[in-house]
Amino acid sequence: MLAIQHLKVSYGITQVLRDVTFEVPAGKIVALLGGNGSGKTTMLNTLSGVVRCSGGSILFEGKECAGLSADNMVRRGIVQVPQGREVWPSMSVQDNLELGAATRRDWGAMRADLDEVYAMFPKLAAVRKRRAGSLSGGEQQMVAIGRALMARPRCLLMDEPSAGLAPTIVGDMVDTILALNRRGLTILLVEQNIGVAAAVAESAHILQGGEITFSGPAAGLVDNDEVLRSYLGR
Amino acid sequence: MALFGRRNVLVAMLLFAAVAPTFLNAYYLFVANTILIYVLLAIGLNILVGYAGQLAFANAAMFGIGAYGTGLLQVHFGWPFWLAFPLGALIATMVGLAISLPALRLSGLYLALSTLAFAQFTQWVFLNWEPVTFGAGGFKTPPISFAPLPISKTLGLYYLSLILVMVLFALAQNLVRSRIGRAFVAVRDGEIAAESLGVDLLRYKALAFGISGFYAGIAGGLYSAMLNFVSPEGFDLFQMVIHKAMIIVGGLGSIVGSVLGAGTLVFVLEALRKVKGVQEIAFGAILVGFILFMPGGIIGYLKEKVRGWEEPLHRARASRRPPVAATSESSEVRP
Amino acid sequence: MNEALLSVRGVSVSFGGVKVLDGIDLDVKPGEIRGLIGPNGAGKTTMLNVICGIHPPHQGDVLLDGVSIVGRKPSAIARLGLGRTFQTSQLFRGMTVLENLMTGLHHRTTAGFVAASLNLRRYREEEEAAEEAARQALEFIGMSAFADRPASALSFGQQRVIEIARTLISDPKVVLLDEPAVGLSLNRLAEFDTLLRRIRDEKGVTLILIEHVIRLVMDVCDQVTVLSSGRRIAEGTPDAVRNDPGVIEAYLGKELRARHSAS
Amino acid sequence: QVPGVTADTIKIGSFGALTGPGYLYGKLPMNGIEVVFDQVNAAGGINGRKLELVREDDRCDPAAAIGAVKKLIHEDKVFAIIGGGCSNATVAARETLAEARIPVIIMASVHDGITTPVAPTIFSTALTSSLESAAMLQFALDQGAKRIAVISMRDAWGRSRYTPLIEAFQKKGIKPVLDEEMAPDANDATAQVLRLKGANADAVLVVLYPKPAAIFMRDAQKLGFKPLAVGQSGIADPAAFEDQVGSPGATASFRTISMVRYTPEDPAVDKWRKAIEAKFPGDRLSVFNLFGIGSAQVMVEGLKRAGPDLTREKLVAALNGLKDFETDVYPGGITCVETDHRCNKNPAWIAKEPGKPVRVLGVTKVE
Amino acid sequence: MELLVYLLLSGLTTGSLYALIALGIVVVNKATAVINFAHGELFMFSGFVAWMLHVQMGVPYLPSLLAAVAFGFLLGAATDLIAFRPLKNANIISLVLATIGIAFMLRGTARVIWGGKGDYLPFPPITSPEPIMIGGIMVIPQQLAVLAGSIVIMVAFAAFFRLTRAGKMMQATADNAKAATLAGIRIDRIYMLSFGTGAAIAGAAAALMAPLTLLYPDMGFSFFIKGFAAAVLGGLTSLPGAVLGGISIGIIESLAGGYLHSSFIEVSAFIVIMFVLVVRPTGLLGSTRFRRV
Numbered sequence A: 001m002l003a004i005q006h007l008k009v010s011y012g013i014t015q016v017l018r019d020v021t022f023e024v025p026a027g028k029i030v031a032l033l034g035g036n037g038s039g040k041t042t043m044l045n046t047l048s049g050v051v052r053c054s055g056g057s058i059l060f061e062g063k064e065c066a067g068l069s070a071d072n073m074v075r076r077g078i079v080q081v082p083q084g085r086e087v088w089p090s091m092s093v094q095d096n097l098e099l100g101a102a103t104r105r106d107w108g109a110m111r112a113d114l115d116e117v118y119a120m121f122p123k124l125a126a127v128r129k130r131r132a133g134s135l136s137g138g139e140q141q142m143v144a145i146g147r148a149l150m151a152r153p154r155c156l157l158m159d160e161p162s163a164g165l166a167p168t169i170v171g172d173m174v175d176t177i178l179a180l181n182r183r184g185l186t187i188l189l190v191e192q193n194i195g196v197a198a199a200v201a202e203s204a205h206i207l208q209g210g211e212i213t214f215s216g217p218a219a220g221l222v223d224n225d226e227v228l229r230s231y232l233g234r
Numbered sequence B: 001m002a003l004f005g006r007r008n009v010l011v012a013m014l015l016f017a018a019v020a021p022t023f024l025n026a027y028y029l030f031v032a033n034t035i036l037i038y039v040l041l042a043i044g045l046n047i048l049v050g051y052a053g054q055l056a057f058a059n060a061a062m063f064g065i066g067a068y069g070t071g072l073l074q075v076h077f078g079w080p081f082w083l084a085f086p087l088g089a090l091i092a093t094m095v096g097l098a099i100s101l102p103a104l105r106l107s108g109l110y111l112a113l114s115t116l117a118f119a120q121f122t123q124w125v126f127l128n129w130e131p132v133t134f135g136a137g138g139f140k141t142p143p144i145s146f147a148p149l150p151i152s153k154t155l156g157l158y159y160l161s162l163i164l165v166m167v168l169f170a171l172a173q174n175l176v177r178s179r180i181g182r183a184f185v186a187v188r189d190g191e192i193a194a195e196s197l198g199v200d201l202l203r204y205k206a207l208a209f210g211i212s213g214f215y216a217g218i219a220g221g222l223y224s225a226m227l228n229f230v231s232p233e234g235f236d237l238f239q240m241v242i243h244k245a246m247i248i249v250g251g252l253g254s255i256v257g258s259v260l261g262a263g264t265l266v267f268v269l270e271a272l273r274k275v276k277g278v279q280e281i282a283f284g285a286i287l288v289g290f291i292l293f294m295p296g297g298i299i300g301y302l303k304e305k306v307r308g309w310e311e312p313l314h315r316a317r318a319s320r321r322p323p324v325a326a327t328s329e330s331s332e333v334r335p
Numbered sequence C: 001m002n003e004a005l006l007s008v009r010g011v012s013v014s015f016g017g018v019k020v021l022d023g024i025d026l027d028v029k030p031g032e033i034r035g036l037i038g039p040n041g042a043g044k045t046t047m048l049n050v051i052c053g054i055h056p057p058h059q060g061d062v063l064l065d066g067v068s069i070v071g072r073k074p075s076a077i078a079r080l081g082l083g084r085t086f087q088t089s090q091l092f093r094g095m096t097v098l099e100n101l102m103t104g105l106h107h108r109t110t111a112g113f114v115a116a117s118l119n120l121r122r123y124r125e126e127e128e129a130a131e132e133a134a135r136q137a138l139e140f141i142g143m144s145a146f147a148d149r150p151a152s153a154l155s156f157g158q159q160r161v162i163e164i165a166r167t168l169i170s171d172p173k174v175v176l177l178d179e180p181a182v183g184l185s186l187n188r189l190a191e192f193d194t195l196l197r198r199i200r201d202e203k204g205v206t207l208i209l210i211e212h213v214i215r216l217v218m219d220v221c222d223q224v225t226v227l228s229s230g231r232r233i234a235e236g237t238p239d240a241v242r243n244d245p246g247v248i249e250a251y252l253g254k255e256l257r258a259r260h261s262a263s
Numbered sequence D: 001q002v003p004g005v006t007a008d009t010i011k012i013g014s015f016g017a018l019t020g021p022g023y024l025y026g027k028l029p030m031n032g033i034e035v036v037f038d039q040v041n042a043a044g045g046i047n048g049r050k051l052e053l054v055r056e057d058d059r060c061d062p063a064a065a066i067g068a069v070k071k072l073i074h075e076d077k078v079f080a081i082i083g084g085g086c087s088n089a090t091v092a093a094r095e096t097l098a099e100a101r102i103p104v105i106i107m108a109s110v111h112d113g114i115t116t117p118v119a120p121t122i123f124s125t126a127l128t129s130s131l132e133s134a135a136m137l138q139f140a141l142d143q144g145a146k147r148i149a150v151i152s153m154r155d156a157w158g159r160s161r162y163t164p165l166i167e168a169f170q171k172k173g174i175k176p177v178l179d180e181e182m183a184p185d186a187n188d189a190t191a192q193v194l195r196l197k198g199a200n201a202d203a204v205l206v207v208l209y210p211k212p213a214a215i216f217m218r219d220a221q222k223l224g225f226k227p228l229a230v231g232q233s234g235i236a237d238p239a240a241f242e243d244q245v246g247s248p249g250a251t252a253s254f255r256t257i258s259m260v261r262y263t264p265e266d267p268a269v270d271k272w273r274k275a276i277e278a279k280f281p282g283d284r285l286s287v288f289n290l291f292g293i294g295s296a297q298v299m300v301e302g303l304k305r306a307g308p309d310l311t312r313e314k315l316v317a318a319l320n321g322l323k324d325f326e327t328d329v330y331p332g333g334i335t336c337v338e339t340d341h342r343c344n345k346n347p348a349w350i351a352k353e354p355g356k357p358v359r360v361l362g363v364t365k366v367e
Numbered sequence E: 001m002e003l004l005v006y007l008l009l010s011g012l013t014t015g016s017l018y019a020l021i022a023l024g025i026v027v028v029n030k031a032t033a034v035i036n037f038a039h040g041e042l043f044m045f046s047g048f049v050a051w052m053l054h055v056q057m058g059v060p061y062l063p064s065l066l067a068a069v070a071f072g073f074l075l076g077a078a079t080d081l082i083a084f085r086p087l088k089n090a091n092i093i094s095l096v097l098a099t100i101g102i103a104f105m106l107r108g109t110a111r112v113i114w115g116g117k118g119d120y121l122p123f124p125p126i127t128s129p130e131p132i133m134i135g136g137i138m139v140i141p142q143q144l145a146v147l148a149g150s151i152v153i154m155v156a157f158a159a160f161f162r163l164t165r166a167g168k169m170m171q172a173t174a175d176n177a178k179a180a181t182l183a184g185i186r187i188d189r190i191y192m193l194s195f196g197t198g199a200a201i202a203g204a205a206a207a208l209m210a211p212l213t214l215l216y217p218d219m220g221f222s223f224f225i226k227g228f229a230a231a232v233l234g235g236l237t238s239l240p241g242a243v244l245g246g247i248s249i250g251i252i253e254s255l256a257g258g259y260l261h262s263s264f265i266e267v268s269a270f271i272v273i274m275f276v277l278v279v280r281p282t283g284l285l286g287s288t289r290f291r292r293v
């Protein structure tokens, strides 16, 4: 579904992604791992059209997408849950969620999706009128996830979605991710919580030094000593 | 340090300024003196706006208060300039401190408007408190004398301005590279984080307002002496625009930038005399052009093009490591 | 309980009629690492904001070293030796990494307006010492190479690490860490407990740790307090808390299982 | 060598607002000067020398005015100056002008401080404000007004008239029944009108620019307040003013002073209207153009009389010798003497009854 | 009593002019968190365009008004393209200053085009110029027309923002532009829409009030500063706040003029605002753009 080939990205003179190639097959969940500053967020932002790449290509369902604007990517179905919960602080929770569907026109279905999000995060239902900026950190993270789902993505990019969520909620989220995946949603997941990554992803890629240095099934990741040594630095 | 290093350029500018009166005619000397006065203003304003991040619009008013203070003390009480001048600056400082109080509660555009309202109020006082300020017609100030020094009024004022610029530039430059400068920037970039690191908001906001008031007051005093005439027009919103433009064109958050910005702006205003009739259009276009093509101001451009032009908020040590280019090695470093 | 370094007495906070904290007590002994956990929205961050003076409590008292600090400005409380980090990055984006760290020393330095603007000798020495300390701190967290980078050009995780270092650099007595492990990569996380212990042992800093990474909390904390809906629902050693049915119900939930064993 | 003079040119400088709200009193008079110069040049110049005008902007700002005149004197090296649009700017520049001993004719600024005390080289063909203020009060009294009120603007121009006006009141031993203010940009005068009406004023001396004055007259009409309204040379075009007020009949009892004899519609100034409209396409002749035309004609006459061996001293002497010199625009002759450089002392009284053409009621001579 | 009624009425009329200006300022601020300092000049320029059409070319009033609105929109969109979009990540002072640059260009251009046509250009009233009596109170019909026009515009915009998602998208864009981008909102369009609409309101305001006041190149700034004050008083992002702020300022000025002295008119609003802001730092109906830490 999503094929990244020889992608290069830099901020000014600092090159962050040197040559990244990997694939996210349709209907699968793929984990992207890497140390702090290895370029994971940059990768997702490039896929979202927020950051421009300086070389390489991004194929989404066989069509070249590199260089498209962010709203185009959303319209094509690639939606991101950004790192650091970028909510709209002065708007209500409900508005935040509804605007997640800003590109959609099917008002009826939107209602249903909204209810689904509230069902997924019952906490949010209780605070739907409150301004998102006044929520606790974890509650904001829920808003960020819910908002992305409201866009009805076909490919979801999640940048550390479990960050700041309580273990129970993480468990629920994992269930939701799996359920969505079963309904056909393709997911590219950046995670530091290796438990979450292992629980949902089928395959994993490790980003290091601007390149993919390891690719393999996610299942074995936790027990793979070689990987952990290079990646965890143990 | 490179030939075009910051220090060399500054020294060259200073030398030029010191000998300039020997070959400048009266008009250019007047322009040069105006630049020096605006440099002071711009430095003070940049500390407040560029460093401490307070979007205040009262600088022209404080400039005016300095000018009126200096002038009126001479006119009403017959004080000599040398006494009225520092006192005028002190009054402007006090006013600056006073308007920092609402600034503690206000931020962004609300602060902008409330200080703008204060500026309008000041104008109104200049206009309406006729027994003291002589109202809209303004008043003449007595010519300043440099006796017993054998130096003319114009030349004396020029060198007085130059000395003040040198001293106040150095003070400001030292200040922003100290913990106080960093506290200003901390207040600008995140009030809550600043507070939780022990930065007292009230204290530092007041300090920034006070400093900019002081610089504006000094500039105002010199201005009144240079023009020998004080009236409300000199301190209106057009002035405000010029002051703001100086720090944007020079570069926010840079003392050297303030100097360059003030120089550039006065120069542009004088150069625009050439395009009679369309000065406004040209001025607007130049302003927009500067902001578009030099978004970081002249200083931002220099920092990019000339090595050694960085303006750190601490005293750069000789043994600086070069900035890192590659970054991905960071996955190897550990906590 | 009298030897508590930090104690919170019956603190209540409400926003718009909703009680976010409801009569919370907390006593932290010197040299302790105290865990503070609970579901999202339990009131942990609010509690921390009350302690460091950002929110006035509607009821109750906070004592640092036996002295009430309620009603003091956050900056004054910071000067008493109470440091904190934030849930979301609060680095000063217009400064370099090094300058951010030096700002962390703000209340440990004294140079006034006059000394600084006249560049007096005493001030210069203080400034050099501050820079040295900042560089050492960077060395300590392995980020020396980043000293002169603008803070705005750091990745999320890098910002978090710098921020922790910025708080610790001034040798505070008590540090409140709000989810410090969020965004840390596995390699950093793996050594984070050692880091926290070293901070406690070598610098004698008392720590309060809010965290959802349970393994970390269980590893390093001496005592854990659990909040839920603004109330304290449990307190005790990590083991006791871990096995408390109420805590499991409200907070911990079931362990995640890897996909291969699940499906 | 005389600055600004060559074998075939004379450089004359001018300063005033080219930008900012005051451009009316700077740019427009300068346009007037320009057409006069063109005409003189077309006729062969003065003693074979063509006139060249150098304009400088002062934005009505004192500092900019000082800069402008310094530039004219030291950089452009002009021979003489016709200029001065805004009072404060001109007052501020006066010292620089006087020190340089450069001959100056003030074209539009009216502040008393420009001409009193006399600076040997600075002349004014503008109607100085104390003269005009005294005339305003006298006119109201002559019309039988008993309860005279003042409405004024608190800017430099407004004050430069208001202050001598109040002095004129004092000299007559009376006081204004009410003393109101209006801002140059005001859009409403209800409060002022109601207060004046409440005070029962039978005449109002209007020290306002046309914009606020028009608003004032409109609201006065609306609220049924019909005093004798006395304007001054800032509102010297009653026909245009009637349009600006826009409310039929509101200007019925409006009379105004002008420092020029003709309003722009007058056939007597046809020649100048054509010249202005030809040189500045899209423009209409305005009173402010006429200010420039008058002062330029005086300058031209001075230059002629100064003879072919032009020096500044000779020009000053020639100007000092002007006696009842008739221009195309001023109501009376221009007379300058060494002890009094207020050369235009003949305010004209004009009125325009609704539906009728503008009438010049007469020219007074004040002393 | 009569005095009070007249003062309130005149305060209401001037106030509704301020409210219209403030409304335009708020619409821009809503999406960009910036104040367009060229707003007054956009207003002035559109007014001159209406004048040119109506007075010089004899186009009837209504089409002239619509043309002014359309022209306002174009000018606003141009302001966005030149002085906002390329700079949207810049410091707010740079943005403000860029709009000031635009203001200077517009003012200078107006002076070149219309500056020589006479000092102040009159715009003929669209209603009968004769004052009419309403319950013993004399009113100029044009004032009623302005009042009615203002109300229509305000209601139309309130409806537009209620019924479409545009208002929310604007707010989201200002609140967190990155998040808006990630949600697929075309923020560039939003910016253009808000600059354009803000200026279109200014255009409508200009055509409405031109018959009540006179046109001159420098008229923009004094309206702008009052409108800005009104917008801040109302809370900067609130449309009802803008209306409330504008009318309050109109009435404050009028009462200060009638009961204190006319020299207080200009400054009264500013003094009141300084106090209001100390008590309510985000204006009467404003809400803080805050973020917890």
Ligand SMILES: Nc1ncnc2c1ncn2[C@@H]1O[C@H](COP(=O)(O)OP(=O)(O)OP(=O)(O)O)[C@@H](O)[C@H]1O
Binding pocket: A127, A134, A135, A136, A137, A138, A139, A164, C015, C016, C020, C038, C039, C040, C041, C042, C043, C044, C045, C046, C047, C087
């Ligand atoms: N200003 C406010 N107005 C209304 N409710 C608020 C406000 N601030 C916080 N709250 C509510 O108070 C509760 C406690 O918030 P707090 O941030 O302390 O939670 P937390 O325990 O830190 O949660 P998390 O683990 O998600 O960070 C939350 O439900 C939050 O929505």
Ligand SMILES: Nc1ncnc2c1ncn2[C@@H]1O[C@H](COP(=O)(O)OP(=O)(O)OP(=O)(O)O)[C@@H](O)[C@H]1O
Binding pocket: A011, A014, A016, A034, A035, A036, A037, A038, A039, A040, A041, A042, A043, A083, B327, B328, B330, C152, C153, C154, C155, C156, C157, C158, C183, C185
């Ligand atoms: N705006 C920027 N300008 C310059 N360099 C940047 C910028 N943003 C990020 N970087 C650098 O690019 C590299 C990759 O950053 P990125 O945010 O993609 O990392 P990441 O893998 O998401 O890290 P983390 O786990 O900490 O979120 C980092 O070394 C960072 O310092």
Ligand SMILES: CC(C)C[C@H](N)C(=O)O
Binding pocket: D025, D085, D086, D087, D088, D108, D109, D110, D111, D156, D157, D233, D234
């Ligand atoms: C009426 C104008 C010609 C007066 C001029 N603006 C002045 O200030 O003197």
Ligand SMILES: [Mg+2]
Binding pocket: A040, A041, A042, A083, A159, C155, C156, C157
């Ligand atoms: Mg990241």
Ligand SMILES: [Mg+2]
Binding pocket: A136, A137, A138, C044, C045, C046, C087, C178
């Ligand atoms: Mg929290």
